[in-house]
Amino acid sequence: MTKPNDFILNSDYATLKNDANGNVTVTLPASFSISGGGIAIYRNTIALGSRGSSFRAYIYSPSTTYNFVGEYYVNTLLNAGIVSGSTVDVDIFVYVYRSSPTEVGLTVKIPNAYGSTMTLPSMGQSFTSHIATFLPPVP
Amino acid sequence: MNPSDFNLNSDYPLDKAILLWQGTFDFVGSELFNHGLSYIPLIKIVWSLTADFAQTYGLGNGPDTSSPFTPFTPQLIDSWADSTSVNAIFGTPGSTPLVYVRVYGFMPSNINNEAAATASSADNLVLNTDYNYSKLYLSGITASSSVSSSTETVNHSLGYIPQTDVWYDVSGSIHCLPGVVMYNSSYQSEAAIVSTSQLQMLRSPYLSSAERFHYRIYADRMP
Numbered sequence: 001m002t003k004p005n006d007f008i009l010n011s012d013y014a015t016l017k018n019d020a021n022g023n024v025t026v027t028l029p030a031s032f033s034i035s036g037g038g039i040a041i042y043r044n045t046i047a048l049g050s051r052g053s054s055f056r057a058y059i060y061s062p063s064t065t066y067n068f069v070g071e072y073y074v075n076t077l078l079n080a081g082i083v084s085g086s087t088v089d090v091d092i093f094v095y096v097y098r099s100s101p102t103e104v105g106l107t108v109k110i111p112n113a114y115g116s117t118m119t120l121p122s123m124g125q126s127f128t129s130h131i132a133t134f135l136p137p138v139p
Numbered sequence: 140m141n142p143s144d145f146n147l148n149s150d151y152p153l154d155k156a157i158l159l160w161q162g163t164f165d166f167v168g169s170e171l172f173n174h175g176l177s178y179i180p181l182i183k184i185v186w187s188l189t190a191d192f193a194q195t196y197g198l199g200n201g202p203d204t205s206s207p208f209t210p211f212t213p214q215l216i217d218s219w220a221d222s223t224s225v226n227a228i229f230g231t232p233g234s235t236p237l238v239y240v241r242v243y244g245f246m247p248s249n250i251n252n253e254a255a256a257t258a259s260s261a262d263n264l265v266l267n268t269d270y271n272y273s274k275l276y277l278s279g280i281t282a283s284s285s286v287s288s289s290t291e292t293v294n295h296s297l298g299y300i301p302q303t304d305v306w307y308d309v310s311g312s313i314h315c316l317p318g319v320v321m322y323n324s325s326y327q328s329e330a331a332i333v334s335t336s337q338l339q340m341l342r343s344p345y346l347s348s349a350e351r352f353h354y355r356i357y358a359d360r361m362p
Contacts, residue, residue, distance in 0.1 A: 001253035004155040005246055009147065012256035013155035014243070018273055021362040039207050052192030052241070054185045056302050058333065058361060059318065067361075069305050069331035069338075070318030072199030078323045093210055095200040095318075101193050111207030130361040132302055134273075136185065136192075137156045137257070138241045 014137035020049040021132040024106040026094075030124040034112035043107045049133030051101035058130045059094055059106075067130065071096040081118045090120060096129045104131055151274035151358055157254040158182070158244030160225065165237040166213070169226040172242075177252065179313045180244035181306050181353055182225055184218045187239045198317030204233075213238060219314040220244065226312075247313075247353055248278040273302055276358040280308070281340060283351040288326065293338045295356050302357040303338055305331040309350040333361075 004013050024046045034040045049055065058067040073094040079087035092110055099105035106129045112118040147153070158180050160172050174180060187195045188202065196202070198218055201211035212233040219226055225242055246254065281291035295301060305316045307329045319330040330341045331352075340352040 001255055003251050004157060004254050005152075005251045007155070008149050008152050010153075010155055012258050013157065013254070014159055014257045015156060016154050016273060018359065023362050037207060039203075039205065039210070041203065052185070052187075052195060054183060054195070054197075054241075054243075056304060056361070058300070064324065066332045067300060067334065068319045069303055069333055070199070070316055071197040072318030073321075074199075074319070075321040076323060093200075097197065097200055098195040107203075109203070109210055111210060113207040130300070132273075132359070132361060136241055137243045138159045138161045 016134040016137055019053060019133055019135050022046050022048045022104075023128055023130050024104065025126055025128040026106050026108045027126040028108060028123045031119070031121045032123065033117050033119045034110060035117055036112060036115045038112050040110045040112075041107060043105055045099050045103040045105040047102055048104040048131060049098070049102075050135065052136045053098065053133040054136060055096070055104065055131050055133045057096045059096070060128045060130065061125060063125055073127070080123065081112075081120050083114045083118045084116050088114065088118065090118075094127050096131060104133065147272050151276060153272045154245060154275065156243045156257050157246050158242070159257050160242040162240060163237045164227060164229070164240050166229050166232045169228050170224045171227055171240060173224050174220060174244070178247060178250045179220050179222055180225075181247055181304075181313060181355075182218065182220045182242055182244040182315060183304070184215070184227065184315060185241045186215060188235065190239050192239065192241070198315050217314060219312040221312045245355070247280065249280055274358040275355060276301065277356040279354060281352045281354070283349045284342065285346055285349040287342060287346040288344045289342050291340045291352055293354060293356070294336060295338060296336055297358070299335055300333055300361045302359045302361055303331070303333050304355045305338070305340060306353040307340075307350060308353060309346075310348050313353065
């Protein structure tokens, strides 16, 4: 056996083949409503990579100006929703996943766990994921 | 010379996977497999509901549901390696009997051990100039601290946003970093932020023991 860290390249060890990279953005409407017990899902997909490929991803939002390393972003926005005339907190789930053998999707999901319609009057946010895909080293 | 202009560049090491595994998991316990290594590897995980991995998910997400109470079913909540095994915890499996999982792993930067070959059969090219290979620019392990919400900063000074992988190392386990959880834009979990000049790694606000980070910064740009 050899020590892989002694080598720049070594064909004894599987490596990651970067087969594609791209960006995908989801922009929420400025205002919208979610029925009681429902979920609002906003999703965009791009053709990127191949079946089973893993990826490195960042999630960026202009509201934070940060590129977060990872495939998953969750934030609770205080008093961003209105249910039956009262303000409520709103959970936002943002995540990256391979939606088909040839496409990667960025999804923004907002659940309404209340029994009545939730209105979100000021939600014109956008989220962008920067993604690099890799052929799986697992055969 | 800009290393990101090259598919391969002998100035920069390529990733070498010292651990490869593919199997199923039926949500019983948390152990996926015994890795048999004398050190804790840095793992990456991909999973699917189908054996052909047509749709795949990572950490923190899974198939959508129509319930506002359980946004994903199942959901991969955490994945980590310890001194003996590679593990995963899934939440809300629902009626799903099992999931298909692929794991690959790297040697931490402070380890330089011998490793068994992981390259597959001669029919599959390990190196192929049709593809770009991430060129490892900087890797390391941060200092360890038990100060909640403290930050470790690594200056890469590349002038662009590079590809990066980060793991957090706490209580004898090295965990994949899934992303970030926030409440009113206040951090509720570990996080890593990358810019054109730095990688910042934030410790959990709920630390109960010392935590450090493993990082791999590549010369390759993110789009």
